[in-house]
Amino acid sequence: MRRFISLRPQWLCAGRVRHRVTAVTLTALAIGGVASTGGAQAAAKGCSANATVLTFWGWSAGYNLAVDKFNATHPSICVKLENAGATTDEYTKLSDALKAKSGTPDLAQIEYFELPSFEITHSLVNLAQYGIESAKAHEAPAAWKEVSQGSAVYAMPVDLGSMALYYNSKVFAAHGIQVPRTWAQFATAAAKLHKSNRTAAITNFDPESTQDVLALMEEFDAFPFTYTGGSTLGIHFTGAASMGFANYWQSLISKKEVTLAADFSPAQWADFSDEAAASRLSPAWGPVGMQLSIKKTLGDWRAAPLPQVKAGADYAGNWGGSTVAVIAGTAHAKQAEEFARWFGGSEASWKILSGPVGGAFPGYLPLLNSKAFQDTKLKISGNSTYNSVFASAAKHVVAADWPPIMTAALTQWTTTFAGVVTGNETLPQAFKKFQAQMVKYAQAQGFKVTTG
Amino acid sequence: MHRPLSVERSPAPKGAGGPAGSGHAALRRGRAQMREWKGGLFIAPHMLVLALFMLAPTLYAVYQSLFTTKLIGGTSFSGFANYSTVLQSSEFWSGVDRVLLFAVIQVPVTLVLAFFFAVIFEAGVVPFDRFFRTLFFMPFAVPGVVASVMWSFLLLPHFGPYVKILSDLSVKNVNFFSSGLILPVIVMIVIWEWTGYNMTVLYTALQAFPREVVEAAIADGASFSRIALRLKLPAVLPTITMLVFINTVGALQLFTEPSILSAFQPQAISFGFTPSLYVYNTAVGSGEYNLGAAAAVLLALIIGLLSVGALALRRGDRRI
Numbered sequence: 001m002r003r004f005i006s007l008r009p010q011w012l013c014a015g016r017v018r019h020r021v022t023a024v025t026l027t028a029l030a031i032g033g034v035a036s037t038g039g040a041q042a043a044a045k046g047c048s049a050n051a052t053v054l055t056f057w058g059w060s061a062g063y064n065l066a067v068d069k070f071n072a073t074h075p076s077i078c079v080k081l082e083n084a085g086a087t088t089d090e091y092t093k094l095s096d097a098l099k100a101k102s103g104t105p106d107l108a109q110i111e112y113f114e115l116p117s118f119e120i121t122h123s124l125v126n127l128a129q130y131g132i133e134s135a136k137a138h139e140a141p142a143a144w145k146e147v148s149q150g151s152a153v154y155a156m157p158v159d160l161g162s163m164a165l166y167y168n169s170k171v172f173a174a175h176g177i178q179v180p181r182t183w184a185q186f187a188t189a190a191a192k193l194h195k196s197n198r199t200a201a202i203t204n205f206d207p208e209s210t211q212d213v214l215a216l217m218e219e220f221d222a223f224p225f226t227y228t229g230g231s232t233l234g235i236h237f238t239g240a241a242s243m244g245f246a247n248y249w250q251s252l253i254s255k256k257e258v259t260l261a262a263d264f265s266p267a268q269w270a271d272f273s274d275e276a277a278a279s280r281l282s283p284a285w286g287p288v289g290m291q292l293s294i295k296k297t298l299g300d301w302r303a304a305p306l307p308q309v310k311a312g313a314d315y316a317g318n319w320g321g322s323t324v325a326v327i328a329g330t331a332h333a334k335q336a337e338e339f340a341r342w343f344g345g346s347e348a349s350w351k352i353l354s355g356p357v358g359g360a361f362p363g364y365l366p367l368l369n370s371k372a373f374q375d376t377k378l379k380i381s382g383n384s385t386y387n388s389v390f391a392s393a394a395k396h397v398v399a400a401d402w403p404p405i406m407t408a409a410l411t412q413w414t415t416t417f418a419g420v421v422t423g424n425e426t427l428p429q430a431f432k433k434f435q436a437q438m439v440k441y442a443q444a445q446g447f448k449v450t451t452g
Numbered sequence: 453m454h455r456p457l458s459v460e461r462s463p464a465p466k467g468a469g470g471p472a473g474s475g476h477a478a479l480r481r482g483r484a485q486m487r488e489w490k491g492g493l494f495i496a497p498h499m500l501v502l503a504l505f506m507l508a509p510t511l512y513a514v515y516q517s518l519f520t521t522k523l524i525g526g527t528s529f530s531g532f533a534n535y536s537t538v539l540q541s542s543e544f545w546s547g548v549d550r551v552l553l554f555a556v557i558q559v560p561v562t563l564v565l566a567f568f569f570a571v572i573f574e575a576g577v578v579p580f581d582r583f584f585r586t587l588f589f590m591p592f593a594v595p596g597v598v599a600s601v602m603w604s605f606l607l608l609p610h611f612g613p614y615v616k617i618l619s620d621l622s623v624k625n626v627n628f629f630s631s632g633l634i635l636p637v638i639v640m641i642v643i644w645e646w647t648g649y650n651m652t653v654l655y656t657a658l659q660a661f662p663r664e665v666v667e668a669a670i671a672d673g674a675s676f677s678r679i680a681l682r683l684k685l686p687a688v689l690p691t692i693t694m695l696v697f698i699n700t701v702g703a704l705q706l707f708t709e710p711s712i713l714s715a716f717q718p719q720a721i722s723f724g725f726t727p728s729l730y731v732y733n734t735a736v737g738s739g740e741y742n743l744g745a746a747a748a749v750l751l752a753l754i755i756g757l758l759s760v761g762a763l764a765l766r767r768g769d770r771r772i
Binding site: 088092095120121208231262265266267270404405407408410411412414415418421422441444445446447 | 520522523524525608609610611631717718719722723733736737738739740
């Protein structure tokens with residue numbers, strides 16, 4: 001999610017604006033008004049009078065430009081982009097509109113993690129019947145898996161946020177640290193670094209950032225949910241794999257070998273800038289915003305695959321990215337599918353989405369595989385082809401089994417995990433607490449819950 | 453403003469239906485009915501809006517609170533199950549405790565400050581008093597959302613000027629968003645927002661106080677503070693009671709400030725930091741609309757009970 005966020009002013013700490021009313025007000029004021037008018041006007045401008053009109057709720061930067069391009073090249077369809085708020089704000093509005101059976105859009109931008117929540121209420125159109133399968137070969141496997149449920153396909157993947165170890169090569173070299181291949185080596189490197197410099201930490205770990213932690217758990221082969229549609233939901237925060245993950249990070253936290261700043265906070269950027277945190281477990285969309293947010297160490301940062309649980313494995317986590325789904329009740333599902341497929345899976349669209357305004361990281365293989373894309377250079381990474389590492393990771397992302405209760409999980413997470421940062425509780429304790437909360441919530445929602 | 457709760461109605465004519473062929477009485481009754489009918493027309497728009505935006509949603513919330521909607525299994529009648537869930541939620545009660553503590557601090561401090569400034573402005577002992585009165589009132593004109601965003605900027609760790617100033621005064625590492633300081637910070641923001649408003653109301657009330665009495669008191673050698681506390685304060689006591697009531701209800705519904713602050717520092721504001729936030733996070737954040745409705749109804753009941761208590765107290769006051 002929120003690939004765009006690191007480009008926003010840092011004070012907003014926007015990676016963490018989740019589900020509060022503020023997001024409504026701030027986003028609506030700052031972005032909403034401007035973007036929606038811009039989109040609507042542009043759509044009206046490029047459309048012929050008898051075109052089929054489709055409403056599309058989306059919030060990411062550059063979407064309006066891609067929509068304009070589509071309208072210009074597809075005269076029989078007229079897509080009108082509307083900004084109904086970002087992420088959870090949009091989802092709230094969407095589920096309210098669905099409940100009221102009035103005012104739903106034809107298409108909506110939905111992040112991967114939220115799809116099952118809408119699938120379970122039968123709010124998304126199965127696109128398999130309209131031929132979306134033809135796009136499958138061009139999408140990163142994990143992205144396709146996350147939009148599918150059995151033979152049904154509920155959305156078209158757009159962007160991704162595959163993760164890599166983004167490290168300060170000068171700090172690593174100065175302390176004689178080899179790039180760790182496994183998490184065990186990573187812990188050893190953390191100890192070595194902290195021993196030679198008591199104010200240095202190997203990386204930053206934000207326990208309060210739900211999506212960051214879940215992405216790392218995904219790569220750790222410890223994703224705490226299992227769900228394949230239907231009424232049975234697995235919640236495994238207290239399972240052996242999850243506890244292994246919690247104990248691993250708690251050990252680094254206790255020894256002060258990682259910093260605990262909030263993701264995207266000024267404190268976190270200062271730590272990277274001042275060499276207090278020597279690496280970032282970064283999503284693919286991370287470096288661009290980071291470059292704008294740190295003052296020193298520009299040019300020193302290199303990318304390497306994330307450390308692995310088992311040596312020789314090649315798993316990647318994913319943090320962020322969106323899909324475009326067709327909303328139930330639309331009278332133009334066929335045209336909507338055509339737009340969605342074009343939007344997430346065409347060269348013309350990706351030329352705009354990955355451009356300077358959009359800056360999205362693709363799930364679209366032709367772009368991921370292109371030499372020009374992999375050779376992209378950024379000032380923060382000097383002459384290195386950092387993007388090739390993220391592009392490769394995108395193809396090795398472990399697909400997550402998102403539960404249909406992610407909105408509640410995001411809402412309740414921060415309060416439960418706040419104590420880990422202040423030292424009032426440990427990460428395993430927070431996991432146990434959260435397990436109980438989620439099980440209680442899921443059972444109240446009528447799910448048969450499996451644990452362990 | 454003084455008596456927002458009692459609607460003045462024309463008194464029903466007494467003696468109607470009295471003895472012996474009361475043609476006059478019938479006429480009087482007719483006129484009175486006419487008056488009431490006209491009066492009814494005047495308050496109709498208010499009542500309509502009240503019904504549409506207050507009564508109907510409230511009744512709908514009560515109705516909603518008696519059902520449970522599950523993702524698996526749909527909607528079913530669940531009686532008072534949602535109420536018992538909320539009543540047993542420590543998160544909800546911790547929020548109630550917090551807003552009560554908040555009210556106990558914020559309301560008296562606001563009113564003492566407001567009374568102090570109203571008295572000195574009204575007595576005309578401050579030069580440029582018009583300018584200062586406007587200045588004091590200005591925070592009230594700033595929407596709560598904007599005020600909270602502004603204060604968040606000012607107090608943000610590593611960023612806000614106040615943290616820097618304190619640091620320069622060798623008070624290092626102050627985190628205004630820490631669990632110990634977040635409530636005092638919100639108290640301060642709300643006092644900043646509301647003192648001017650309360651001051652203006654009291655200032656207006658004080659202007660009704662007869663000048664001659666003050667002059668007589670001065671002639672008798674009463675000090676400024678004695679006049680303020682022994683003469684003026686009792687005179688505006690009904691207004692103060694009303695302000696206590698309004699401020700307390702506002703405090704119990706605390707929502708805007710903490711919800712904005714949480715956008716800046718999410719860990720500072722918990723899920724049920726205030727009862728209103730609990731309602732919002734339960735209904736909108738977790739999609740449990742029925743549970744949220746039950747919590748909202750309970751919050752309304754708590755405020756209602758406190759209001760009835762306050763009104764009883766006020767009636768008692770009047771009898772003295």
